[in-house]
Amino acid sequence: MxxxxxxxxxxxxxxxxxxxxxxxxxxxxxxxxxxxxxxxxxxxxxxxxxxxxxxxxxxxxxxxxxxxxxxxxxxxxxxxxxxxxxxxxxxxxxxxxxxxxxxxxxxxxxxxxxxxxxxxxxxxxxxxxxxxxxxxxxxxxxxxxxxxxxxxxxxxxxxxxxxxxxxxxxxxxxxxxxxxxxxxxxxxxxxxxxxxxxxxxxxxxxxFWKPQMRPQAGRSDRDWIEETRHRVRATVEKHMLSDVPVGVFLSSGVDSSAIAASMATISTHPVKAFTAGFPGSKIDETAAASEIARHIGLEHVVLPIVPETAAEVLPAVQRSFDEPTAANSAIPLWYLSRSASQHVKVVLCGEGGDELFLGYNRQRWARRMARWSTLVHALGGLEFVGEIPDLPSRQLNYLRDHADRFRRGAMLTNGYERFFAAVTITSDDVRKHIYDPEFYHLWDEPMSEATFAATYFTAKQQGLSELEQLALGDIAVHMPASLLQRLDRSTMAWSLEARVPFLSHQFVDWALTMPTDMKLRGGVGKYALRRAFEPLLPDGALHRRKLGFQMPLADWFVGSFNDFARDAWQSSGLASEGFLDARGIERTFEEHRKGIRNHGRLLYAIAMLSCWWREQLPVPVTIPARERQIA
The missing domain is CATH 3.60.20.10 (Aminohydrolase, N-terminal nucleophile (Ntn) domain)
Structure with a gap:
């Protein structure tokens, strides 16, 4: 001004x-x-x-x-x-x-x-x-x-x-x-x-608003289930307001199925549902989604995602983002949005269901960590697990890494800390080896899970269970930073408006009054949501294993992806910027290739940061002098 x-x-x-x-x-x-x-x-x-x-x-x-x-x-x-x-x-x-x-x-x-x-x-x-x-x-x-x-x-x-x-x-x-x-x-x-x-x-x-956990006791299962069906339908109806046709992204999961079923009961004409297909992949959901679409009367459009080389798809996806992203689910979402935009200008999506109704595996694992915490502490933290040397089998090495991550999570003190541990894509040991030593000691080493928890949850709600604390982290931190960013950028890249009925704040306020045992019962998440919409869907449709909306990198990028990630890294110029240690990065590529460690998420992150560095930094930027500030 x-x-x-x-x-x-x-x-x-x-x-x-x-x-x-x-x-x-x-x-x-x-x-x-x-x-x-x-x-x-x-x-x-x-x-x-x-x-x-x-x-x-x-x-x-x-x-x-x-x-x-x-x-x-x-x-x-x-x-x-x-x-x-x-x-x-x-x-x-x-x-x-x-x-x-x-x-x-x-x-x-x-x-x-x-x-x-x-x-x-x-x-x-x-x-x-x-x-x-x-x-x-x-x-x-x-x-x-x-x-x-x-x-x-x-x-x-x-x-x-x-x-x-x-x-x-x-x-x-x-x-x-x-x-x-x-x-x-x-x-x-x-x-x-x-x-x-x-x-x-x-x-x-x-x-003017923040999520508040206010679980209410004393209501029957039937009351919660019936109200869930009513409220989902009401928020879906509001989100269908448009002067142009509205479609829906449909997987075989309960979130999108509940939204699609609600739309089918509201709309006076067939709703177009769009499903991303991965032909020949173990995570292909088109058959299950087609069964749901036929049952509730949707006009189903299957959009097969044909493999392209990493050199073609990764830079194109990252180009849609302002900032580097390592969410591999952004790739199928970007593909799906590209195809759906040829049919409609608006789609309803199921984002938010896992956060509000406890549908993530990490939420179940965090609960197990809390239960085993006392024993793990009594056994000295089981530190020997992290000291097991490299084994001759790729599967055994991966199992060792999972066990080490579990025992580290069990050593943490609350659900906020376990949230940050659960959404971390690299271990402390890995980051220590890939960073420039000065960068690591100045910026990463001081930031434990407890430090992040204190930064983002300074006004902790009193009386919350560990599971509620972790869910609050998903809603307040991870969802806007990752989930909703990938949805907005991937759809807007193709001028497609994505609406999320679960994330009206009034619906969220209500969902946060539901007790956790109505969300996660036994090993099954989204209990009330499943029960509310089972009558509208094919028999057994909601009992299939959760696949998740992610790209089958293991099938598509075996061999060639490793080569692309390495080439992208080496040609990006990042090695000279003072963030990463070139020898540590090369060691990471070799460990993954030999099966010593599963660095798939890290290699993907390196590839995407390299693409961003080349694509998003044509205008000169400066790398600031290091300051002793870690907030």
């Missing part, structure tokens, strides 16, 4: 976001402030152009997302102001004008919104409670720039972008950068459920 703003600046920013909104473009300039919008037209296709100005002329808004309860809000607003469009974003602005910051909790859906107050010259940035839509900002040179993607910030004249060493540390621990920081020191994300206000008095951030 304080400097002239030209249309050229935010036009260049919006050009970087063309794939997020190829249908329309609009902008506004008000002195030293300006913003623009690339629109994917879903609701009020003809008249919903942004920016939208309030009826009194004081406020203007741009917003990426959908407010799925906006018709209810219009009724609550009582016809005032007189709306000029049918746009949900005009409804959002009217709600803000009437209720101020109280409006955010009235909204259902997903949004990254920017509201400009022409009178007070104040900018308000708001991000939806769960972090479904991304929103980044950078304060430099006495001004501020914001965008849905970091790439749109990098075209602002004079802005600098230094690689944040904490982001590199996060990436090799978790496969992504932990918010609210980003891979660049000068860029931060607006945290989920937060509002950032920028005005004459500076920048202020406030939280």
């Amino acid at each position: 304080g400097r002239p703003v030209t249309r050229e600046i935010f036009s260049r920013q919006c050009d970087r976001l063309l794939r997020r909104g190829p249908d329309d473009f609009g902008y506004l300039i008000d002195g030293d402030f300006g913003f623009g919008m690339r629109r994917l037209s879903i609701i009020d296709v003809e008249r919903g152009r942004q920016p939208i100005r309030s009826a009194d002329g004081r406020y203007s808004i741009v917003c990426n997302g959908e407010i799925v309860n906006h018709l209810d809000l219009r009724r609550e607003l009582g016809g005032k102001p007189a709306f000029r469009t049918r746009s949900d974003i005009e409804t959002l602005l009217a709600a803000y004008v009437k209720w101020g910051h109280e409006a955010w909790l009235r909204l259902e859906g997903m949004y990254a919104a920017a509201i400009w107050d022409h009178l007070t010259k104040t900018l308000t940035l708001a991000r939806d409670p769960l972090g479904i839509k991304p929103l980044f900002f950078s304060e430099q040179l006495g001004g501020l720039a914001f965008a849905s993607e970091i790439s749109a910030l990098r075209v602002v004249p004079g802005f600098q972008f230094d690689v944040d060493e904490r982001g590199i540390r996060d990436f090799f621990r978790f496969g992504h950068v932990l918010g609210p920081r980003s891979i660049f020191r000068q860029v931060r994300a607006v945290p989920p459920g937060h509002v950032v206000t920028v005005g004459a008095l500076g920048t202020a951030t406030r939280c």
Whole structure:
């Protein structure tokens, strides 16, 4: 602020976001402030152009997302102001004008919104409670720039972008950068459920929502199951609001099946369901998904994912991301989105079901770790397991590594720490060997699971079980940083809007009142959700082994993937940047090739970081001098 703003600046920013909104473009300039919008037209296709100005002329808004309860809000607003469009974003602005910051909790859906107050010259940035839509900002040179993607910030004249060493540390621990920081020191994300206000008095951030575990006792299984069916159907119905056809991503799992079954009971015409197929792979779900689709009356579209070389697919997928990602599930999601975008502009997805209803294997393993913790401590931590030398069998070496990870998890003290251990993609020992020694001692060594837990859960909820603590970590940390980032980038790469009915914050608030024994019973997760939708699905459909939405790297990239990852690493220039130790990386490749260690996740991470380094850093960036700061 304080400097002239030209249309050229935010036009260049919006050009970087063309794939997020190829249908329309609009902008506004008000002195030293300006913003623009690339629109994917879903609701009020003809008249919903942004920016939208309030009826009194004081406020203007741009917003990426959908407010799925906006018709209810219009009724609550009582016809005032007189709306000029049918746009949900005009409804959002009217709600803000009437209720101020109280409006955010009235909204259902997903949004990254920017509201400009022409009178007070104040900018308000708001991000939806769960972090479904991304929103980044950078304060430099006495001004501020914001965008849905970091790439749109990098075209602002004079802005600098230094690689944040904490982001590199996060990436090799978790496969992504932990918010609210980003891979660049000068860029931060607006945290989920937060509002950032920028005005004459500076920048202020406030939280308007966070997940709260409030389990309720005293209700019968039948009550919970019936309410689950009712609430899922209600949130799905709201998320189907659209002026264009809406499809669904369908696997053989309970989350997408529950959403698809709900859609089939609501829609007056056949719903298109899209399934990614991996012909010949052990994780191919097309037969099971087809059975479900036929049973509930969906128009089923199977999209076989044909193997391509790693050199073709990995750079293309990583190019869709602002930051390096090591989520291999991003690859099939990217493929599926590419194909589905040829049929529809909107899809409903089952993301959030595992987090809310305890469907992950890691949640079950964490519970076992807690149960065995006392014995493992009594036996001195079973440290000898980690000291077992390399064995002649690949399977035995992998089993030793699993056992070592289990006993390390059992030594931790609470569910928050076990959450960070569960989502870690590398061990401490591995990172010690792949990092430059100075980088390791400065940035990684001081950060134990307990340190991360204290950083992200300083106001711990009292009285939570270890399993509830771990689930809170999945919802508050892992979901916005990994799960929702991969969904947004993979779908937006093909101008496809992905909606997540499970992640309306009002649905989440309710789900967090459900006791854990209604979610995880015995060894079966999502108990109430399964029981709620079993009557609508084929017999036995929900009793199949969970496969997960991941690419069969073992089948596709055997041999050639190792070669590609090595070539990508060697040609990226990363070896000279001071993060990684070239000899340690080469040792990692050899250990994996010989079957001494299973470094598959790490090699994938190295390959993707190398692709990002080459693709996303054409603009010169600086590698900062090392600072003694680890927060």
